[in-house]
Amino acid sequence: MDFLRPLTWEDALAAKAEHPDAVPIQGGTDVMVEMNFDVHRPPALLDLNPVRELTEWDGVDGRLRIGAGVPYVRLIEELGDRLPGLAQASRTVGSPQIRNRGTVGGNLGAASPAGDSHPPLVAGDAVIEVESAARGTRMIPATEFYTGVKRNALEPDELIRAFWTDPAPGPQYFSKIGTRNAMVIAVCSFAIALNPETRRVGTGVGSAAPTPRRATAAEDFLSAELDWENRGPLSVSAAQRFAELVKEAASPIDDVRGTADYRKHALSVMARRTLTWAWNDYRGAVPGTGEGKEAS
C-alpha cells in the first residue's frame, strides 16, 4: 500500500488526480477501523494531516467556512455558540479520543447514513466545497451531497476542502437515539434549525434512510404554521403534525441496532421535543439580538 503525504492543498489535489483510488485520511477514526476489520484494502492512503489549512475555519462575508480537517472537539469549543446544532451532534461522536481526531470532512467522505454531523449540516443548509486539480471548485449543497449508503457526490479526483454554513440565525437542536448513553452509533437522529430571518424551519433526519435527508413536508408545514411575528405559543396539534410528517419522511430498515418501527416512533418523539425546545428558546429570545434565553 502506498502512503501519500502531500504538504500543500495543491499537492494533495495533484496526488488525488494521479491516484484516484487513494483513500483520503484525516483523523482515521473511520478509515482505520474499516482497514482493521479488513473491509477495505485501499491501494493507497492520502494523508491530509500535513495540509494545515484544512484545520482552519474563518468567517467570510457573514458565513462560516470550516476546513474539512477541523476536529469535533474544536467545533464544540470554538464554534459551539455559532453552530449549536453541529456542536451538539459533535458532542455525541464517540469518545473524547475520537472527538480529538475525527472530523466533519471524514464524516462526509464516509457518507454513512448514521454519521452524526449530517443532520445538522442538512438542517442548516450547509454547502460542501470540493475541488479537483482538473476542474477546480464545486459547491455542493449538503442535501445533494449524499447519493446512497456510504456514497457521495465526489468524483474520483476530488477532495473535500471545507463546508460552508451560516452562523445559526436561530435556535438549533440535535438529538440522537443510541442504546448506550455514550459512544454509540445512531439508531436514528434528528436535527432542527429555526431561521427567523427567512421564517423557515430546517430539518435533518439521520440513520433512518439510505442517506441523511430533510423532512421537506414537515419543514413546509411548520414554517407556515409557526407564529414567527408574535412568537406565539406552539400548539400541541402543530407539534404533533410536525412529528408525524418527520416520521413519514423516514424510510428506515430493521437491523441489528433497532427496528424500523422503533426508529419511526423515536423520530417523531425527537421531532416534537427538539421543536419544543427550539421554539421555547425563540419565544424567550430578545428580538433582534439573536441571544437565546430560557423560556419560563
Added chain:
Amino acid sequence: MATPVKAPGHVAAPGKGGVGDSPLRPDGTLKVAGEFAYASDLWMDGMLWGATLRSPHARARILSIDISAALAHPGVHAVLTHEDVPGKKHYGLDLTEDQPVLAIGEVRHQGEPIALVAADHPETARRAMEKIAIEWEVLEPVTDPRKVIADPEKYKVQRLGGITRHQPVRVGDVDAARERAEVVVSGEYEVGIQDQAFLGPEAGLAAPSEDGGLDMYVSTQWMHWDLKQIAPCLGLPEDRIHMTMAGVGGAFGGREDLSMQIHAGMLALHTGKPVKMSYNRYESFFGHVHRHPAQMRYEYGATRDGRIVYADVEIILDGGAYTSSTLNVTGNAASLGVGPYVIPNIRIDAYGVYTNNPPCGAMRGFGAVQACFAYESMMDKLAEACGITPVQVRQRNAISQGDKLATGQIVDAPAPLAEMLARAEAMPLPPPADQSDIRNLPGGASQTTHGEGVVRGVGYGVGLKNICFSEGFDDYSTARVRLEVIGGEPTALVHTAAAEVGQGLVTLKAQIARTELGVQKVTIAPADNQVGSAGSSSASRQSYMTGGAVKAACEAVRAELFRLAGWRLGREFDDLSLVGGKVVSRSEGVLASIEEILGDKVIEETREFHHHPTQRMHPVTGQGNSHTQLGLCVHRAVVDVDVELGLVKVVELAAVQDVGKIMNLLSLEGQIHGGTAQGLGLAVMEEIVVTNGLVRNPSFTDYLIPTILDMPPMRLDILENPDPKAPYGLRGAGEPPTLSSTPAVVAAIRDATGKALTRVPVRPEHIVS
C-alpha cells in the same frame, strides 16, 4: 531457547499490606498507562505469524479443500488442516473430546477453525488464507433448542448430539401442592447471548524448545487443564510442553476453553520456528465461547401471604455445537434454579442442548445468571399477586443458615439474606436527577430529553452462586513458597500456576505471605507448569483455593523456620509467632530477627490445598451436597426511564454482599463494581445477536458494553460473617454481584414502565411497544 520479549518475569509486590489491607496491584499503573505486557505483545526475533481460516457457515459439509494456492503464496511457511494434527484430532473440556482441532469434513458453527497458515507477516498469512479454496455443501442449521429436546435423535449436530445434559430436581410433591396453592403465578423468560467481552483478544506464542517439545506462552485461566488437552493433540508428553502464563487481558470464563494453543503449537512444530497468534476483535467473537442463551418457563404457587409452596421450572440452555462447559453450566442452572429461597415442593428440569448456534460455555455466573433473572422476576410477580413488597416476598421465603437448598444441601455457613434485604432497603435513595446536565438523563449526551417522559423506578435482585467447583470434582490448588535472606532482608517468593486474569490474586498472594510470615518483601514468580496445578481462575475460587494453598505453604515454611529457631537458640518453644520480621515468643518477647534465624538457609515448601469434598447431583432427583460454598448478593437498582423512547439511565446500584472476610477492600470493591457492571450490561445492552446461526454484531461497534455514563455510582454494604470451613473465613466474591444486578435493573425498569419485560437485554422497543 530464548525467552520472548514481553514474557512475564518476577514481580516485586508493592506496598506492605497483609491480609485485610489494600496494597496496590503491581500491574495497576502499568495497565492504566498502557505499558502492561499482554500476550498480544509477545515477540521473538524470527517468529512467524499464524492465522486461522474459519467457517462462514453455521453448518456445512466440506467437500474439498485446496491449499495449493495458499502454500504457494510468497512468505508462507505452512498451511495445515486436520490431516496435519500430530496426535488426537479432538479435544474438549470435562473429558468430552468432541471438538475437532480443525474441522474434519464438516463445520458445525460459524467461525469453526478449518485451516491454519504460518507466514512471515500477519497480513501475508491473512491473504494466503483467502486463497484456500473450499467446496461447500451448505446445510440447514439446527437453531431451535426446543426442537432438539423434542426430538434429540433427529436434530443431532454431532456424535454426542441432542441433549448434552438433562438434570432434574425433584423435591416433595408439586402436583399435590398445586391443588393447595392460594396464588399461582407463571412466566416465560429469555436471556440473550452475552459475551465476556474481555479487552485483550486471544493471543499467545509457541516456540520449539531444546528438548524437542514446545515453550508455550499463553493467556488462559487454567494452564494445567490446557496442557491436558494440548499435549495429546500435539502428540507430545506433557513434560515436554513448558507453559508460561502471558499477560491476560480479562477472562470472565472466556479463556477456559482452548483458542489458539494447539494451533500455534502445530505451526511451531511443523515449521521449527516460534509462531505467534493474535486474534483481532472480530475473530475474538468467534474465538471463544459465550454465555448460554436461555429459555425458561416458571410457575410458582404460594399462600396468600406470599410463602412459596411449589416451583415448577423448565430451563433450556443452548450450548451450541460442542460440549465445552455445558454439563456443569446445566448442573448449576438446576441446583440454583430457584435461588436462595426455601421451597418445599420443587420440580426443575434443566436441559443443555447441542445446536449450530454459537458455542457457549463458561461465563461469570456460570448457569446461575440465567436462572436468577427468571426466579427474581417471579419473586416480583408473586409480590404483586400477593399485594406485598418485593423485599417482603423475598424475606418471607429467604434461606438462612440451617435451611435446605433445592438439592437438599443444608446451608451450613451464615446466609443472612433477610437481614441483607433489610439493609438494602434501608439505604437512603438517591435524590432526583439534576436535569440541568443532560448527561444525568436517559440518552446522556445524545440529548433525547430535557426531562420529558422520564420516570423513576426502583427494583431489587438477589443472587445465589456456588463458589469453587461443585459436584464431586476434586478441586485443589498448589503453592510453593520460599523464604530466604536477600540483601539482608527476609524475602518470600510465592510461586503458583494460578492465572491472574485481572481479579487481583497477584496482590492477595503477597498479602497472605506477609501475614503468615511476618515479612515485608514478597516476590511473585510468573505462573508456569513448573509448579503443580492451581485449578482454574473461575467459580470465584482463587482467593479460597490458591489463597488457601499459599497460606498452607507459608504455614509449612513457618513451621520449618520455628524448628530452625529452636535449633539455633538451643531450645524448643511452643508459643512462637512471626511479627514485623521478628521471631516472637508470647512468653519471652522478641527472640531474634528472621534473617538471624535463617542465615544463608533457604526454606522452600510446596503444599496442595483441597476444599472439603462435594457430591454429584442425583441424576433423577438432583439431590446431593453438591456445592462447596455459597455466595449471596443483594442489589437495589434505581433507574430513570424515558418511557416514550425506551431509553434507560441507571441512577444508582446499591449492593449488600456477605464476603465472610474482607481480604483486600480495594480489590473486593473492584470485583463488586465490575460484576455489577457486567450484570447491568446484560440487563440493558449486551447481546450477541444471531440469525439462523450467524452472528450479526461481532464488533464493539454493535456489541455494546456499559461505559462510565451507563454505570452509576455504587453504594456498598459489605458484611463479614465468616465461613468456618474457608481460609480466613472468606467467601468468593467475584460472581454473586453479576447475578443480582441484572434482575434488579430490570425490576426497576418494570417499576418505572409497568411493562412485563420478560427478556434480557431489554431493548428500547420492548419498553415503548
